[in-house]
Amino acid sequence: MRRIESYKVLSEVYFKDRHAHLVLKELDLSSEDQAFVSALVYTTLQHSLYLDYQFEDFVDAKLPEAVKLIIKMGCAQIFKMDKIPDYAVVNESVDLAKRVKQHRYSGVVNAVLKRVIERGERPLEGNPLEQASIEYSMPLWILKLLSKQYDQAFAIGYAQYCQTIRPSYVRFNTLKPIAEIDDELFGTLNGHPIAKAPLFKSPVLREGYVLIQDINSQEVVKRMDLMENMRVLDCCCGPGTKTSQIAAMMNNTGHIDGVELYASRAQATEELMERANVHNASIHTSDVLDFTSETLYDRILVDAPCSGLGVISHKHDLRYHIKPSDLDDLVVLQKAMLAHVAPMVAVDGILVYSTCTLNKKENERQVADFLANHENYICLEAETMDPLQTQGDGFYIAKLKRTC
Numbered sequence: 001m002r003r004i005e006s007y008k009v010l011s012e013v014y015f016k017d018r019h020a021h022l023v024l025k026e027l028d029l030s031s032e033d034q035a036f037v038s039a040l041v042y043t044t045l046q047h048s049l050y051l052d053y054q055f056e057d058f059v060d061a062k063l064p065e066a067v068k069l070i071i072k073m074g075c076a077q078i079f080k081m082d083k084i085p086d087y088a089v090v091n092e093s094v095d096l097a098k099r100v101k102q103h104r105y106s107g108v109v110n111a112v113l114k115r116v117i118e119r120g121e122r123p124l125e126g127n128p129l130e131q132a133s134i135e136y137s138m139p140l141w142i143l144k145l146l147s148k149q150y151d152q153a154f155a156i157g158y159a160q161y162c163q164t165i166r167p168s169y170v171r172f173n174t175l176k177p178i179a180e181i182d183d184e185l186f187g188t189l190n191g192h193p194i195a196k197a198p199l200f201k202s203p204v205l206r207e208g209y210v211l212i213q214d215i216n217s218q219e220v221v222k223r224m225d226l227m228e229n230m231r232v233l234d235c236c237c238g239p240g241t242k243t244s245q246i247a248a249m250m251n252n253t254g255h256i257d258g259v260e261l262y263a264s265r266a267q268a269t270e271e272l273m274e275r276a277n278v279h280n281a282s283i284h285t286s287d288v289l290d291f292t293s294e295t296l297y298d299r300i301l302v303d304a305p306c307s308g309l310g311v312i313s314h315k316h317d318l319r320y321h322i323k324p325s326d327l328d329d330l331v332v333l334q335k336a337m338l339a340h341v342a343p344m345v346a347v348d349g350i351l352v353y354s355t356c357t358l359n360k361k362e363n364e365r366q367v368a369d370f371l372a373n374h375e376n377y378i379c380l381e382a383e384t385m386d387p388l389q390t391q392g393d394g395f396y397i398a399k400l401k402r403t404c
Contacts (some may be wrong), residue, residue: 310394
């Protein structure tokens, strides 16, 4: 049962380009079964390329993808999950093949997994980037891009970083303060609060007293130089984490217009505003490019749609969804958004542009292009938040000021 559910989730991710966390939310399982399914799904995704490498030389390239997925799941249990005997993995995988209507290939699954077990871990081959791509399951094109824009050491270091267990950071909600914080729920890293395991089952998170927010994501709103009673536009605001931070930094004064294209994310933002005690925000379900305002804003945040190469460490399936061709389309969209909102900033107002990617075409080069086409703006500061140094996500933040 648990492996069938795992197979169904992974099929949605690999074959229909859905996101694993969304598919997992749809399951109705016991807590024990949910834990196993989640572990198998995320282990398979996190090590996907490595797992393919362990068996691909034993199978025909024309083998149905559904059968390859069954074998990959078996390899995940053999190489990356403890306490599951090899014989049990083989038997369960053969049974899974039969249960998902791949009876004719059950013998292939049995034979391939036995050969994988007999050989053990397959030695890596190729140049350093090719080996890192396999070992850390990072698509080679991403490693080449990062190696070219930064250097090979950073590219490999980041790939390794994305396979580690990272801390979860929280932000205390000053609009809904807690009189006493249970020390058992929180630790610190570099002076920043991090959530410990019990928090995820605690009402302090569920009721909006604290919010899960990456250490570098929190820096974005801090760069807006917010003051009370400002008028703020938050573009692409869903699911509302930064919107609530803006409200907190203005002490619920002034007004925030949050714009979100997708209705589900807009609804999630509205629900978070209620939970977090935010009273100064209006959420609009709209394309940013269609949104207009008769009055100017003191601050605008464009937390732009991007390739997400900076958040792969906790969104393991993202690396397999994004394609090189997607990057150019995103650059065009980002440019259009910046050009659309630029006239809405008041003179001496601030426009903050941020992404959660490490791709310089979406970051430094995007901002350079904007400044070249908008002589009434200057860049006050710009920074790439290095995940290897900060132990957070990879973010880019540029603070731009309208001068006239």
